[in-house]
Amino acid sequence: MVTIKDVSKRAGVSKSTVSRVIANNGYVSERKREIIGRAITELGYRPNTMARGLRSNRTNIIGNVVVDVASPFYAQMVGGSQAACRQAQKSMLISSGYADQNDESNAIMELIDRACDGLVLYLENPVRDDLADIIRNSGIPVVMIGGDERKLGRAVIKIDNYSGAKAAMQFLIDNGHRHIIHLSGPLAYRDTRARLLGIKAALAEANIAADKILIRHGEYFEKFGYSETLSLLDSGHKFTAVFAGDDDIAAGVILALKERGLHLPKDVSVIGFDDNFHARHLSPALTTVRQPTREVGRLAIELLAQILDGNDLENTEITVPTELIVRESVTAI
Amino acid sequence: MVTIKDVSKRAGVSKSTVSRVIANNGYVSERKREIIGRAITELGYRPNTMARGLRSNRTNIIGNVVVDVASPFYAQMVGGSQAACRQAQKSMLISSGYADQNDESNAIMELIDRACDGLVLYLENPVRDDLADIIRNSGIPVVMIGGDERKLGRAVIKIDNYSGAKAAMQFLIDNGHRHIIHLSGPLAYRDTRARLLGIKAALAEANIAADKILIRHGEYFEKFGYSETLSLLDSGHKFTAVFAGDDDIAAGVILALKERGLHLPKDVSVIGFDDNFHARHLSPALTTVRQPTREVGRLAIELLAQILDGNDLENTEITVPTELIVRESVTAI
DNA sequence: CCATCTTGTGGGAACGATCCCACGCAGGGA
């Protein structure tokens, strides 16, 4: 391995001077700068990141924790982060798939141990107390996506689930729907609760009694949409529209409705949430609420990069908008 | 920051002894081992990864390069790798989105600089000569997915595109189709060529002249499937089936066929490749060839972990099978 | 002409681990 010492020997200068050239700070004469530059390329010198990190406590690594990289939703987000990282000349350490909160905590600890310069966290549940302390004590800047009950984030990015759900609900109402089913995700999730509030708000604004809508809770899985729709149908419930908690649930709803011979969207309208990868491929193409996942991923890194550059951003909280995407699964009655 | 020195002071022993306890090697008396263990937890000591890496040249980081994390196909693979990494107690540095080969090379260099213990590469194009040399000189073990023209991989994982395409083609032939369109991806990609060979083989075995099938090349994008199908239709081509190079293309094909008022699969059968996320949501549900992406991601890490544990695996080449997934988009004529 | 500042350079102490080497002691075999 070729070290800074080799370069300095070759260039006939001291290590210090070479270091100054590499870091591009301090005084170096133009002549030596050139000689050293040449020595570096000739020897193919590449700085040792470990040594650097040890000494300066900076790694240019950003640690990312998401719920599940494999799901298209998070994959999009990670894709956005990745692009931003490249632009900011940072590497991206990634950790995901933590159903278990202990695993999740360990993953975050691990990222801290790795001396990441900063962390981007997208967690569905609030951070545990002990972990929160560890993060705070580490002094590593954090950008939180989704929510920040523990006030860990130097910056917080929120997705406007409330307005999205409200818009979706209004759209159903405007299309004349009054008997609506909402198949919701787990109440424990922040996002679920925000959407629920949006729905309530839309009902209130339209002067519709809250009990006009039937809400069922389950997981954000296609299976839940499918089985719940079947059981609702079989128990004789009447409804003209289903507001699915997300597009996966919506896919299950559509499957179930079709299986019972219903015609979409004539007999039942369906609306989703996320604008996931498959939304436009469903039949009828799903009307849904788009979450700007890619942009969120990108934004998180950009904010972190700014913080690392010394900009304070104290208590920055950005709410990114959602957008109603009208396709073919909702019709007026 | 609490260091090994602090621990040694607290426990009244030398740094060396503490180090031995941490690494769990060498001789340490049971008594001291216990005292040191207690000191570690009391002080909340966590080893400094940088210092460790600098000295021992081992980081427990695995570098991954894929074409695009955001696409569901690669996301699945990364998800599999992630799970395996967790199990193997390794961290995962990830790099992707390199349309440009220079960027790709830089990304790999960067991973080498970071002293990754090993690399997993899934690249669509062969590695450039200069980069190949750098990788070889670095001595870092590599697991290649897809292909390994430069013989860089200690282990290679191939996906059986050939058999998959052959099976798909046979399925169309068995269903009586003789006028088939194949919308292929770029010839430059390994996978594309392997699929093409599979198609040829199926034709040959069925004693069908190779010119019975019309092949058009484009990108693995829905747009290509859509526009090409329209232009084929408009120029009066007659065909009973379309074999799409992948599921994205298939989605475009289906869209175009429907737009022209054709009934699927009655009028035209469609078959895809990948069994991507949206395949089952298409209407009709897409018959396609499944690639075991998640398993491949997992396998790559497992092989690498074995290599890092000192198992040679010299010239291991594993071909993972593909599987025809029959749904509703193909019918007999 | 001396003090001060700017520019340019090198020496060498950190950073926090690992791991080689030396050494001490006990027990057993020749």
Added chain:
DNA sequence: TCCCTGCGTGGGATCGTTCCCACAAGATGG
């Protein structure tokens, strides 16, 4: 008694940087 081996421990060099400090020479100003 002497030597060897196994166990247990500590000292300290080392990994490749960064960065503080010392110092030198020339420019500038009063």
